[in-house]
Amino acid sequence: MVAGFFLTSPAIHADMSAISIRVDPSSKSEPGKPDRYVITQTHSLKVYVTNASKDAAEVKVKSILFGRDLKDHNIDKINEAEKEAQVKPLATETVEIPAATSTYTEEHYEMAAGAAGKAPGKNAKPGKKVEASGSRFVGYAVQVYQGEKLVAETYEPASMKDEVSKAAAAPKGGDIKAQAPKAAKK
DSSP, X not given: OOOOOOOOOGGGOTTOOSEEEEEEEEEEEEEOSSOTTEEEEEEEEEEEEEEOSSXXXXXXXXXXXXXXXXXXXXXXXXXXXXXXXXXXTTEEEEEEEEEEEEEEXXXXXXXXXXXXXXXXXXXXXXXXXXXXXXXXXXXXXXEEEXXXXXXXXXXXXXXXXXXXXXXXXXXXXXXXXXXXXOOOOO
């Protein structure tokens, strides 16, 4: 028996492009002081655009950073950016997407203060419940256009591609409000 490899012709792939991308995300989270339940996240992306053709390429890199609203669990846009780049033939150009921040508050209970401002004892009852709020980073989408044609794209996680489609279908200035799936009741 002879093992063989099947080679496909580039003509079979309608969306073949000489442009490819790799994304290096960077995130940092810092708890607030003195309120440790308030978290500030900083996110940035480095997009490496590679041109495998023998001609220079003018591209537009579009990115969206997504977060999940902690109160109603919808997917929201934290930041949207667009940068143009000139990629030399057979070269890679680094496009840095500026840092964006998101702040959220985790759900927690404020502890009731003890008598005369003293710390509560071990039998103290929890105080007022503080609801979760803000938006926590969940992913990103990066699309590269050459003119009006989409030539490269990546999504992390892959489900963010659906969110980009919803954003494109939303009215101008509208925000993404995709409801998260509800957990099945037992």
